[in-house]
Amino acid sequence: MDEREMMTYGKGNVFAYRTFMEPVVASRQIPESSFKERDNTVFGIDVTVEVGGKEFLSSFTEGDNSKVVATDSMKNFIQRHLATFPGTTAEQFVHYVAHAFLEHYAHIETVKMTADLLPFEATVTTENDEPKISDLVYKKSRNEKLKASIHMERREGAIASVQQMSELTDLQLIKVKDNSFVGFIRDEYTTLPEDGNRPLFIYLNIGWTYEPGGEEEDGFVAHEQVKDIASTVFHETASPSIQSLIYHIGLRMLQRFPSLKDVRFESQNRTWDTVVEQVPDSEGKVYTEPRLPYGFQRFQVTRADLENERQSANIGVEESHR
Ligand SMILES: O=c1[nH]c(=O)c2[nH]c(=O)[nH]c2[nH]1
Structure with missing residues (x-):
């Protein structure tokens, strides 16, 4: 061998x-x-x-x-x-x-x-x-x-599917306000100020796999629907971090599509640097491309996560509002 x-x-x-x-x-x-x-x-x-x-x-x-x-x-x-x-x-x-x-x-x-x-x-x-x-x-x-x-x-003579995945990559989304990043470790290496209201520009790769046979007929998930779930959850969530945001996008996908087994994320923080804090008579600011390096997250959301959330009633409450 x-x-x-x-x-x-x-x-x-x-x-x-x-x-x-x-x-x-x-x-x-x-x-x-x-x-x-x-x-x-x-x-x-x-x-x-x-x-x-x-x-x-x-x-x-x-x-x-x-x-x-x-x-x-x-x-x-x-x-x-x-x-x-x-x-x-x-x-x-x-x-x-x-x-x-x-x-x-x-x-x-x-x-x-x-x-x-x-x-x-x-x-x-x-x-x-x-x-x-x-x-x-x-x-x-x-x-x-x-x-x-x-x-x-x-x-053993038969042709078997070992792994299958669908992906939406290079999705770039900016939310212009209502994102925060506070409460992280502050020590001798910390220079980043806490920010209670930042713009957030993210690059997202989202991958999803189906339960066996799930992609057939009534279980198919269109990439367009995944893109729309990502922007909807981003819009709705006052996110405390990208980590939390992608978790909630994953939960929503699993909630909407029982045919899915899990969802995988690779996200990057590409939030612009602020150049002008205060534009006269406007809540707008002026930004430029961020300096390197960039931060990233990789995370898989599973059906067990959805089940845990259901048990702690978070999702149930959400559902009753829809
Ligand atoms: O959403 C974020 N998550 C982090 O882990 C992090 N780290 C950082 O410097 N900025 C951010 N933003």
Whole structure:
């Protein structure tokens, strides 16, 4: 048995676009989001595939290419499978193609596949002198990224899903007031003043995994709904810290979507530095980009957290107000 931990190869930046796919429809309506469907007139993805298996050892150690699927062929495999893909989401696509890889190449043992969705947003045109949404022209979004990834393996002859994750990354949110950061340790290293009302600019990566089978049909969580939950909870919460804020975003996601198993956060504090404290006749201030370094948090929120909160009645109280 080979002891090494790393032996894979693959292809990155496999771009594929398909036009006129069926839309992604929200599995449920939630109070935080007006999201109903994602128009898939242009479905664009940037895929990374990484395959592994002991049969590949000789390609590294002996220059034997007899078992090598050229990464160029992997690219073709992914792109051509977009034509036959029967689903609508990036989550379904990575599952479909990773499974097909393992079916087609019997010596491949593991496949990791990630798809970054390239969102194309609505634009406006005119009909009878009135503005209306175009069904022909779309704007490629430069904002947050929508991702889906899967890790599949061959196990005793069957193809099994080992790990699956959806992600919304590079979400950048500013709340202009009503955030505090006080009560932290004050010692000989502390120079940061307490702040009872700071603006808070955060970068967020939010990842979520489903309970087994949860992503199917009625359990699917659209990235747009996650984005809207994040901004809603930020708006509603007078946050004492980013740590507390992301915990509450995670709780809300688990509360709204029973299909989710857990939620993972990577946050960064990118709060602007103040340049002018007092703008005349205004509560506004002038800020500039913060100086490095930046602070970050990484935290996973689980169903057990939601259960604890329910038992201490916090969530129950919240729910009765909705
Ligand atoms: O929300 C915050 N959490 C921290 O842990 C921290 N540390 C810091 O200097 N500023 C902040 N802000």
